[in-house]
Amino acid sequence: MTAVNLPASLIPTLAGEYYTDPGVFRREQSHIFENMWFCAVRASDLATPGSFRSVQVGRESVLVARGRDGRLRAFLNICRHRGAKLCTDEAGEVKRAFQCPYHAWTYGLDGKLIAAPNLTSMPDIDRTEYGLVAVHLHEWLGYAWVCLADEPPSFAEQVQGAVTERLGSLEAIDAYEIEDLQVGRRITYDVKANWKLIVENFMECYHCATIHPELTEVLPEFADGYAAQFFVGHGAEFGEEIKGFTVDGSEGFDKLPGVHDEQDRRYYAITVKPTVFINLVPDHIIFHRMFPVAQDRTIVECDWLYSKAVVSSGRDVSSSVELFHRVNRQDFDACERCQPAMDSRAYARGGVLVPSEHHIGAFHDWVVSSIGSQ
Ligand code: FES
Ligand code: FE
Numbered sequence: 001m002t003a004v005n006l007p008a009s010l011i012p013t014l015a016g017e018y019y020t021d022p023g024v025f026r027r028e029q030s031h032i033f034e035n036m037w038f039c040a041v042r043a044s045d046l047a048t049p050g051s052f053r054s055v056q057v058g059r060e061s062v063l064v065a066r067g068r069d070g071r072l073r074a075f076l077n078i079c080r081h082r083g084a085k086l087c088t089d090e091a092g093e094v095k096r097a098f099q100c101p102y103h104a105w106t107y108g109l110d111g112k113l114i115a116a117p118n119l120t121s122m123p124d125i126d127r128t129e130y131g132l133v134a135v136h137l138h139e140w141l142g143y144a145w146v147c148l149a150d151e152p153p154s155f156a157e158q159v160q161g162a163v164t165e166r167l168g169s170l171e172a173i174d175a176y177e178i179e180d181l182q183v184g185r186r187i188t189y190d191v192k193a194n195w196k197l198i199v200e201n202f203m204e205c206y207h208c209a210t211i212h213p214e215l216t217e218v219l220p221e222f223a224d225g226y227a228a229q230f231f232v233g234h235g236a237e238f239g240e241e242i243k244g245f246t247v248d249g250s251e252g253f254d255k256l257p258g259v260h261d262e263q264d265r266r267y268y269a270i271t272v273k274p275t276v277f278i279n280l281v282p283d284h285i286i287f288h289r290m291f292p293v294a295q296d297r298t299i300v301e302c303d304w305l306y307s308k309a310v311v312s313s314g315r316d317v318s319s320s321v322e323l324f325h326r327v328n329r330q331d332f333d334a335c336e337r338c339q340p341a342m343d344s345r346a347y348a349r350g351g352v353l354v355p356s357e358h359h360i361g362a363f364h365d366w367v368v369s370s371i372g373s374q
Contacts, residue, residue: 010352014364019194019342025295026059027371028195032274034058034148035370037159039276039289041144042183042303043072050109051093056291056299057148062135063087064144067109068096072139074146075132080113081105086132098132107132141278142179142305143287162272168233173270173278175258178285181305184317187325189300193335194342195275195292196367198300201331202269202277202288204357211330214323218242218249219267225356235266235280245281247322253310255282273366279324283310284317286324296339302328 006012018024040055041064052065054077061077063086079086084102097114099106106115111132119125136147138155145159163173191198201207208215208222216223219236238245244252245267255264259282268280275290284306291299304321311317341347353360 006352009355011358011361013200013350013353013360014196014367015350016342016344016347018367019196019339020295022295024371025194025292028292028367029058031371032058032367033292034060036149036153036274037138037145037147037155038274039143039272040064040074040146041072043139043142043144043179044183045091046072046144048093050095051091052087052098053091054087054089056293057146060148061085062146062148063098063132064137064146065094065098065109069110072137072144073109073111074135074137074144075111076135078133079105080130080132081116105130140179141173141287142181143289159272163270163278166232166270167268172233172263172268173280175260175263176256176280176285177258178287178305180308181256181285182308182311183303184284184306184311185304185321187302187321187328189302189328189332191298191300191332191335192296193298193332193339194295195290195298196363197335197338197342198290198298198332199271199273199363200360201335203271203360203363206354206356207331207334211334212327214247215327218245218323235263235268238265238267244283244320245323246319247326248319250319252281252320253283253306253315256284256307273363283307284320288328300328300332 034057038057040057040062041053045053046064046066049066049068049070052063054061054063062074063077064072064074066072077086079100079102081100081103084100086098086100097106097108104117105113108114111134113127113130136152138145140159160170164170167173205222206225209225212222218238220239221236239249242249244250246252264282270278272278275292277288279286284304287303287305289301291301293299304317306317
C-alpha cells in the first residue's frame with residue numbers, strides 16, 4: 001500500500017501488483033479459495049443421479065455429483081491411479097460410475113473404487129483406500145458450497161455471518177426461500193480482470209451515476225453514490241414511478257410469497273467473500289458466483305432465479321434479466337478497463353478510496369491478512 005500521507009477523506013487501495021502478480025494469485029488460491037467455503041454449483045443443475053459438474057476451486061478441479069441416494073457429493077477430480085483428470089467435461093451425466101479415460105479405473109457416484117482392469121489379481125488392494133478424495137460440501141440457498149480445507153471454517157460464521165452482517169438477520173434472506181426458486185436465466189461472463197476488482201466494484205456505488213443509467217433510474221438513491229450494502233439492513237428503495245426491477249421500470253412479477261412488506265420495492269446486495277454476490281429484489285434473485293482462473297481473468301456465472309410458477313409458466317423474464325445483464329456488462333467493462341492499469345507505474349503504489357468507498361479498505365485488509373503481506 002502507498003506510504004504517502006493522505007488527507008482524511010482518502011485511504012489507500014492495494015498496490016497494483018496485488019492484481020497482476022501471479023505469486024499473489026497463487027497465495028490467494030491456496031489461502032483463500034482453497035481454504036474457505038466456495039460456492040460451486042446450483043444444486044438443481046444436478047437434478048438426477050449421475051449428473052455432475054466440474055468446477056475450478058483455487059488450483060483444483062472439483063467434481064460435484066449426485067449419488068444414487070440423491071445426495072450431492074464433491075471430490076477432487078483426479079484419478080487415484082496415476083493422476084489423470086477424471087472428468088474433462090464441465091458438466092454431464094454418467095449412468096452409474098465415473099471411468100478414468102486413461103487405464104479405466106472406475107469409481108462409484110459415492111467416490112468408491114469399484115473396478116479396475118486386473119483388480120482381482122491384486123487382492124491386497126483395499127478399494128475403500130483408493131476411492132476419490134472427498135471434499136466437504138454444504139448445501140444452502142439451493143447451492144452446493146465446497147471447502148477443500150481439512151478442517152473447514154464454520155459455515156455459519158463465514159457464509160451465513162456475511163449475510164447477517166449485511167441484512168441484520170438470517171431470517172431476512174430466508175424470507176426469499178431461495179432454495180426453492182428456479183433458474184430462469186443464466187449468463188456466463190468471461191471477465192479479463194482480477195477477481196478483487198470485481199469484488200471492489202460490487203461493494204461500491206460511487207460509479208453508479210456514471211455507468212449505470214438504467215439502474216439509477218430504478219434505484220434513484222444510487223445516484224448519490226452510496227451502495228445498498230453501505231448501511232446494515234438497508235435496501236435501496238425503488239423510485240416512485242418504478243413498477244418493477246426491470247430494465248425500463250415496467251411491471252415485474254408478483255413478489256415472492258415469503259417476502260415481507262418492508263422488503264417490498266427494495267433492493268438488497270450482499271457480498272459473501274470470497275466469490276459470491278447476492279442481489280435480492282421482491283420478485284427474483286440475481287446470484288453471482290465467481291471462478292477466478294488467473295490473476296487477470298475471472299469467470300462469472302450469474303443466475304436469475306424466479307418462482308417455480310414464473311419459470312414453469314414460460315413467462316418472459318427478459319426485461320428483468322436485461323436490467324442486471326446491462327449492470328453486469330457495465331461493471332465488467334469498468335473492471336477490464338482498470339486491469340491493464342494495475343501494471344502501470346501510475347498505479348504501482350495503488351490508488352485511493354473516497355469516503356463512500358472506505359469500507360472497501362476492510363476488504364483489502366482481509367486479503368492482506370489472509371495471504372500475508374508481500
Ligand atoms: Fe486413471 Fe490410470 S490414471 S486409471
Ligand atoms: Fe456497478
